[in-house]
Amino acid sequence: MRRVYLDYNATTPLAPEAAAAMIDALRDLPGNPSSIHREGQRARAAVEQARRRVAELIGADFTEIVLTSGASEANNIAVAALGERGPLLTTAIEHPSVLAPAQRLAEVVRAQPGPHGELPEVPALIAQAEAAGVRGVSVMLANNETGNVLPVAQFARAARERGWWVHCDATQAVGKIPVDVEALGVDLLSLSSHKLYGPKGVGALYVRAGLELPPMIVGGHQERGRRAGTENVAAIVGMGEAARISAQLDLAAEAARQQELREALWAGIQAIEPGAHRQGLTDPALPNTLNVRFPGVDGETLLMNLDLEGIAVSAGSACSAGSLEPSHVILAMGVPYDEARGSVRFSLGRPTTEEEIQLVLKRLPVVLERTRSLAWG
Ligand SMILES: Cc1ncc(COP(=O)(O)O)c(C=O)c1O
Known part of the structure; x- marks a missing residue:
């Protein structure tokens, strides 16, 4: 059976160019980037080239990029550093890798979203933060479950005027919409x-x-003393190549293409299931994400039946997959617990085609029927 992958917010397949660059690095760059001999220096050069590519993608200087094991680590470090300065303002719809370290802090204010996942107006948020004596802010740029894009630039301007540090989890935005650290502030x-x-x-x-952050991992001089440990050269090279491709891509054209496919998917779902609810904003939003609540359906069961029919989607964030808890984002939007369980996230990607969307729409009625008969039967 031909499979259709619509879970690009969970993860994306490796770009062929990134895979090729990684294989070359694994084979041809055996040195330790910290060694001063030629083998070491060649590995160092590859790491630094990748760092520059990542920096270019987000409008940063290469000296401002600390390479980590992923966004969870970066979020943990950022939130802990902000927490050392004083009370933190964040939102209830952040990824768990922001929410959990924030939970450890003595004082946290969590802004609650409205019914479409939208944040309160910036002046109201600032007033809430000022009342709590906030010194740091952590707000995501794009929500992984609804695709909502949050007003980070506006918020950061007001926060920085007050001398607060601003962290942004831009994990879902980078590569999908333009992200520039200067424009965001x-x-x-x-x-x-x-x-x-x-x-x-x-x-x-x-x-x-x-900005001086406490070292993330101590015991080595790597990453300018900010994160000890021998670099994962091949992975870093692969990320650099992916960043280079993203920087060269016509993001606006690709966003328009995915948005059109997403709207076709939504129109098709509505025709099949008139009671379906779309969750999240349509603007400003990522072009690829569609979160749908199917009344009277358990999202996990629907997900499993879709999988059997060759369709890969998600029923919440990947990190909460395996648990039957509904998504904390959808619950924070005020959707009752039982209804929130009927949520499914479709997320499109660069390889997604119109044919794939049509295949999903063709298979969906059978899957919905089977899911309901399992639930009631
Ligand atoms: C918004 C957001 N932040 C952070 C992460 C964690 O990223 P990583 O898998 O690199 O740790 C994810 C991944 O799902 C995410 O969607």
């Missing part, structure tokens, strides 16, 4: 390679020049 920004067609287990934290 943030101090810290997290990104992950595997959401932009690079390998898994590697990412970066942008740290604005002049």
